[in-house]
Amino acid sequence: MISGVNDEAVTSPPQQLARESDSNAFLLAQLGAHAAQRFAERIVKLDLTPPQAGLLRIVAAQPGQSQQMIAGQLGTPASRVVALVDGLQERGLVERRRNPEDRRNYALHLTGKGRQLLRRLGRLARQHDEAICAGLTEGEREQLHGLLARLAAAQGLPARVHPGYRAIAD
Amino acid sequence: MISGVNDEAVTSPPQQLARESDSNAFLLAQLGAHAAQRFAERIVKLDLTPPQAGLLRIVAAQPGQSQQMIAGQLGTPASRVVALVDGLQERGLVERRRNPEDRRNYALHLTGKGRQLLRRLGRLARQHDEAICAGLTEGEREQLHGLLARLAAAQGLPARVHPGYRAIAD
DNA sequence: TATTGTTATACTCTATAACTATA
DNA sequence: TATAGTTATAGAGTATAACAATA
Numbered sequence: 001m002i003s004g005v006n007d008e009a010v011t012s013p014p015q016q017l018a019r020e021s022d023s024n025a026f027l028l029a030q031l032g033a034h035a036a037q038r039f040a041e042r043i044v045k046l047d048l049t050p051p052q053a054g055l056l057r058i059v060a061a062q063p064g065q066s067q068q069m070i071a072g073q074l075g076t077p078a079s080r081v082v083a084l085v086d087g088l089q090e091r092g093l094v095e096r097r098r099n100p101e102d103r104r105n106y107a108l109h110l111t112g113k114g115r116q117l118l119r120r121l122g123r124l125a126r127q128h129d130e131a132i133c134a135g136l137t138e139g140e141r142e143q144l145h146g147l148l149a150r151l152a153a154a155q156g157l158p159a160r161v162h163p164g165y166r167a168i169a170d
Numbered sequence: 171m172i173s174g175v176n177d178e179a180v181t182s183p184p185q186q187l188a189r190e191s192d193s194n195a196f197l198l199a200q201l202g203a204h205a206a207q208r209f210a211e212r213i214v215k216l217d218l219t220p221p222q223a224g225l226l227r228i229v230a231a232q233p234g235q236s237q238q239m240i241a242g243q244l245g246t247p248a249s250r251v252v253a254l255v256d257g258l259q260e261r262g263l264v265e266r267r268r269n270p271e272d273r274r275n276y277a278l279h280l281t282g283k284g285r286q287l288l289r290r291l292g293r294l295a296r297q298h299d300e301a302i303c304a305g306l307t308e309g310e311r312e313q314l315h316g317l318l319a320r321l322a323a324a325q326g327l328p329a330r331v332h333p334g335y336r337a338i339a340d
Numbered sequence: 341t342a343t344t345g346t347t348a349t350a351c352t353c354t355a356t357a358a359c360t361a362t363a
Numbered sequence: 364t365a366t367a368g369t370t371a372t373a374g375a376g377t378a379t380a381a382c383a384a385t386a
Contacts, residue, residue, distance in 0.1 A: 020227075020296070022319075023295065024311060024315050025299040026295075027318040029202045029205045030322060030331070031325070032198045032200070032205070034325055034327055035198045036202070051376095066345090067345065078344080078346090079379085079380095080376095080377070080378080082347090086346095102344090102386070103384085103386085104344040104384070105345075122190055125193065126193075129193040129195040132194060132325070133321070134324050135320055135321065135324030136320065144314075144317045145194050148194060151303070152200060153305070154305030154306075157204055159192070160191040246354090247354080248368070249354090249356085249368085249369075250354070252368065252369060252370085253369095272363070273362060275366085275368075
């Protein structure tokens with residue numbers, strides 16, 4: 001044994017512990033991980049992962065961006081965007097259009113098939129939200145939404161960026 | 171080009187998208203990932219990772235459990251608990267006590283040093299909660315807490331299990 | 341020389357399965 | 364033979380950095 005202080009006399013207070021793991025921050029982390037996990041399970045039937053779904057949403061919301069722009073917006077390395085776009089392009093969901101004026105970069109766009117999948121994704125997302133909010137009345141859901149939106153704003157979280165990506169870290 | 175449907179006529183509706191990424195489920199996932207990330211950054215000064223902090227809390231709350239019991243409770247493989255306990259034991263925070271009646275298993279306990287660190291961890295957790303709740307009044311925080319606690323209960327989430335562990339998946 | 345995209349590599353985290361010891 | 368713990372191995376996911384093409 002090294003420097004084992006081992007003073008058994010000190011009683012560890014379980015109430016204190018319960019209070020901590022009952023904090024808003026803890027509940028948010030717990031519920032957030034749960035929601036993300038369930039969403040991931042749900043979109044398996046579309047053969048999508050959360051990062052892929054997030055990328056589809058970004059491209060749909062702001063078509064024509066370069067991969068670098070998207071990488072910057074997402075706070076993720078460009079090499080990761082490459083791999084993601086590769087997979088989606090092979091499946092005909094996204095296309096890279098050459099920019100004739102600067103042939104170094106691509107403009108990313110959804111294909112028709114991509115938009116179709118995005119609509120199915122939207123339906124799943126609404127079902128998911130319904131499942132996560134189970135147990136709350138409509139009024140309570142709106143109340144919760146107001147509080148969460150204010151927290152997100154206070155924390156400076158960007159809209160539309162899925163937590164599967166790290167938001168602008170550092 | 172393979173089966174590029176490419177019907178430009180279909181206008182992708184940004185409002186629809188905004189609504190989805192504005193759902194309670196999305197905000198929960200986003201805020202939860204943010205809270206978990208910030209907590210991880212905060213406990214770096216204690217040289218702890220979130221899984222380690224979670225294990226310390228579990229051992230403190232229910233001392234004397236075997237590694238298998240903890241693994242089951244956390245829904246994580248026993249081999250992972252081994253590695254976690256190894257690290258904490260080397261630092262003199264946790265001890266494995268042989269059970270004389272069944273010498274196959276260990277009873278896990280915090281050392282005095284472990285309890286001391288846990289108190290520092292508690293202080294950081296309270297600071298963290300304060301930072302995450304910034305922008306809400308005391309009344310709003312209680313309101314939020316009530317809503318989150320009901321959601322967690324409705325989803326069957328166990329108390330005190332940090333999302334760094336996957337809760338009882340499958 | 342600077343920038344976009346790409347590829348190669350390595351690292352971290354985690355799960356699965358084989359192994360040891362006690363029962 | 365069954366169970367607690369351990370070790371070995373492999374896989375997914377991700378970041379870093381070197382590289383190629385274009386400006």
